Amino acid sequence: LNEHELIEKIKTGDENSFRILFEKFQSRIYNTALSYLQNQSDAEDITQEVFIEVFRSVQSFKGDSSVSTWLYRITINKCNDLWRHRKRKKRFAFLTSLFDKDSGELKHDSPHFEHPGIQLEKKEEAAILFSVIDTLPENQKTAFLLAQVEELSQKEIADVMQLSVKAVESLIQRAKVNLREKLKK
Amino acid sequence: MDKEQKTEQILNSLDGMSRAEASPFLFTRIQEKLKQTREVYPGVKVSLRTVFLSLSGLALLLFLNLYSFKNTGSETTENNMQELAGEYGLSNENGFYY
Numbered sequence: 001l002n003e004h005e006l007i008e009k010i011k012t013g014d015e016n017s018f019r020i021l022f023e024k025f026q027s028r029i030y031n032t033a034l035s036y037l038q039n040q041s042d043a044e045d046i047t048q049e050v051f052i053e054v055f056r057s058v059q060s061f062k063g064d065s066s067v068s069t070w071l072y073r074i075t076i077n078k079c080n081d082l083w084r085h086r087k088r089k090k091r092f093a094f095l096t097s098l099f100d101k102d103s104g105e106l107k108h109d110s111p112h113f114e115h116p117g118i119q120l121e122k123k124e125e126a127a128i129l130f131s132v133i134d135t136l137p138e139n140q141k142t143a144f145l146l147a148q149v150e151e152l153s154q155k156e157i158a159d160v161m162q163l164s165v166k167a168v169e170s171l172i173q174r175a176k177v178n179l180r181e182k183l184k185k
Numbered sequence: 186m187d188k189e190q191k192t193e194q195i196l197n198s199l200d201g202m203s204r205a206e207a208s209p210f211l212f213t214r215i216q217e218k219l220k221q222t223r224e225v226y227p228g229v230k231v232s233l234r235t236v237f238l239s240l241s242g243l244a245l246l247l248f249l250n251l252y253s254f255k256n257t258g259s260e261t262t263e264n265n266m267q268e269l270a271g272e273y274g275l276s277n278e279n280g281f282y283y
Binding site: 026030034048179183 | 188189191194195196199208
């Protein structure tokens, strides 16, 4: 079954096809969310939400884009929403309690992220890179991660982000320049 | 190692990374969540035939209502009024009506 046939089967209520779609795409969705949110539990929640959304809105999928583009788009939107929510929460941390009563640790700050798929000898550098990626503007971060982690082509990224290829090229370029500048400081 | 080299090393640290694995129970969690929200699979939805029959029935009912309303409108009201006036002795002939 190709992707579009799978979607048509899911539209008719075929539960097995829904499972096949999940098996086929869950790793891409989970890994995109993981590198974006830098938290395994959040990434699992997002993966779950993406598939629930797919299930609910499958009837409205017209097939104008590829299934993977559609799934990546839902994932990125959900990650952006959560990321914005987290940033707001961090800002309000100053108004609420900054430190955890029991452990004394900063409540709203995420600990250093270590991606489980990184080679052992690169773990330290990757942790630094992920923390700097997290400071990039939303669009630059999305384009950079889809290119670097998911290894999507600029055309595919343009489809996911609904931008022109030229705009994506510029976003990736600016992201790299920004990362270099921040790392040199 | 100078700063430039270190920066490049950090920037290239994602090269060759492998995919992380999600929990093996993720699909079960999704199924459970869908059950909780009382979702039905799209195919179990009401059939088009049922929708068509319901809508046709509703349209027919509406048409019959409008039809009977139009045909029994002012004439019946006038007759009823005259009957009532007659019963109470309020007719045009004795000059008390109007």
